[in-house]
Amino acid sequence: MESLQITAATPETALLDLPWRVPLEEWPADVLAALPRGISRHIVRFVKLGQRVLAVKETRDHYAFREYELLRRLGKLEVPCVVPVAVVTGRVDDDGEPLESAIVTEHLSFSLPYRAVFSQALRPDTATRLIDALAVLMVRLHLIGFYWGDVSLSNTLFRRDADRFAAYLVDAETGDLHRELTPGQRAYDLDLARTNIIGELFDLEAGELLDEEVDAIAIGDALVSRYEELWSVLTQVESFSADERWRVDERIRRLNDLGFDVGELAIVTDFDGSTVEIQPKVVDAGHHSRRLLRLTGLDVQDNQARRMLNDLDAWRAHTDRLMDSEQLVAHDWLIHSFEPTISAVPRELRKKLEPAQLFHEILDHRWFLSQNEGRDIPMPEAAVSYVDQVLRHRPDEALLSKDDDEDHDLLLG
Known part of the structure; x- marks a missing residue:
């Protein structure tokens, strides 16, 4: 393996233990991790390396290095995307024949490709919720000047975020980072996204994985509408008379409700100051997740954070702590509500969902029980009921086995 070269930001000597002299599609089962995989034009495999799970994709040298650098830059900009680990070049087989280079990324725990999401028994609005998540991701990417060039459900991973999904960019091979995108670049990305998504949904329909009530074309159109609505709210210039300055605060609150913080506002008045x-x-x-992190140290998805903050506010009122410091109340809520609820879940079942998602679903279950029984159900009772009635029957989303569903045996791109 004298010609093998591993390029990484931090030392990754354990990568040398992988069978780089063998084409990726022939790697032995003992190094592979059985995870749900999406569709890709490249060969991709998940591998076990100690306590870590990595994704390895074969591609050409130029594309591997380019994608590696792009993912690193996107990570520094706090964009939801997979974390690059290394680029492996100089591969040859036992006969000395060259093999394609590889880019290695971290596996995103608790994430699912869209086909794995649809293979489970989910609500009919699943497609809409995935599209909403993808629209938010596209807007976030476009705001920082990232042109994707190949937007699709296949190039995205999804993690549960309370009753919604959060979308993560997986494949940045065709992307490019600019100072600012032109309207034409944004429009091309959006049109390509619509076309690809409609095609992917038709494919699900053919595989009988799509609810009969779902209109694939309408879902594709909904992505465009959702994107344009969100882009407008985040970027539009708003004019009003000088005596309506309360509308500045209203604009900021509206953006906060969408999960965005406003770091800076451009405020301009006309010549006489009347407009x-x-x-x-x-x-x-990440407005809500940053606030929760500041108060409790919990680092979760934004909609999960919103739900947990709502529960924190309710707990604060229930315990008659409205006049106390928010920081102090948040600490007590963490000790007396959140942590005991998660601890009530048997250790062997906690890997099925992230702790924040477990807490959200227990809150939902508690509401359902309270409605049915006409009384306020305590959290400990709700947690026990949720574990017995719901969680024991859920798949493990941290490491789903291919045996769980035949449709998981697809390639991740």
Whole structure:
């Protein structure tokens, strides 16, 4: 293996233990991790390396290095995407014949390709929720000047985020980072996304994985509408009279409700000061997750954070702590509500979902029980009921086995 070269930001000597002299599609089962995989034009495999699970994709040298650098830059910009680990070049087989290079990324725990999501028994609005997540991801990417070039459900991974999904970019091979995107670049990305998604949904329909009530073309159109609505709210210039300055605060609250923080506003008045124009200049996603992290140290998805903050507020009122410091109340909520609820779940079942998602679903289950029984169900009772009635029958989303569903045996791109 004298010609083998591994390029990584941090030392990754354990990668040398992988069978780089063998074509990726022939790697032995003892190094592979049985995870759900999406569709890709490249050969991709999940591998076990100690306590880690990595994704390995074969591609050409140029594309491997380019994607590696793009993913690193996107990570520094806090964009939801997979984490690059290394690029492996100089591969040859036992006969000395060259093999394709490989890019190695971290496996995104608790994530699912879209086909694995649809293979489970989910609500009919699943397609809509996936599209909403993808629209938010596209807007976040476009706001920082990232042109994707190959937007699709196949190039995205999804993680549960309360009653919604959060989307993560997986394949950045065709992407490019600019100072700012032109309207034409954004429009091309959006049109390509619509075309690809409609095709992917038709494919699901042919495989009888799509609810009969779902209109694939309408879902593709919905992506465009959702994207344009969100882009407008985040970037539009708003004009109002000088005596309506309360609308500045209203604009900020509206953006916060969408999960975005406003880092800077451009505020301009006309010559006589009778009209004011405002436009967000710096908009950062993750408003709720940053607030929860600041209060409790919990780092979760944004909609999960919103739900947990709502429960924190309710707990604060229930315990008559409205006049106490928010920081102190948050600490007590963490100790007396969140942690005991998660601890009530048997250790062997906790790997099925992330702790924040477990807490969200127990809250939902508690509401359902309270409605049925006409009384306020305590969280400990709700947790026990949720474990017995729901969680024991759920698949393990951290490491789903291919045996769980035949449709998982697909390639991840």
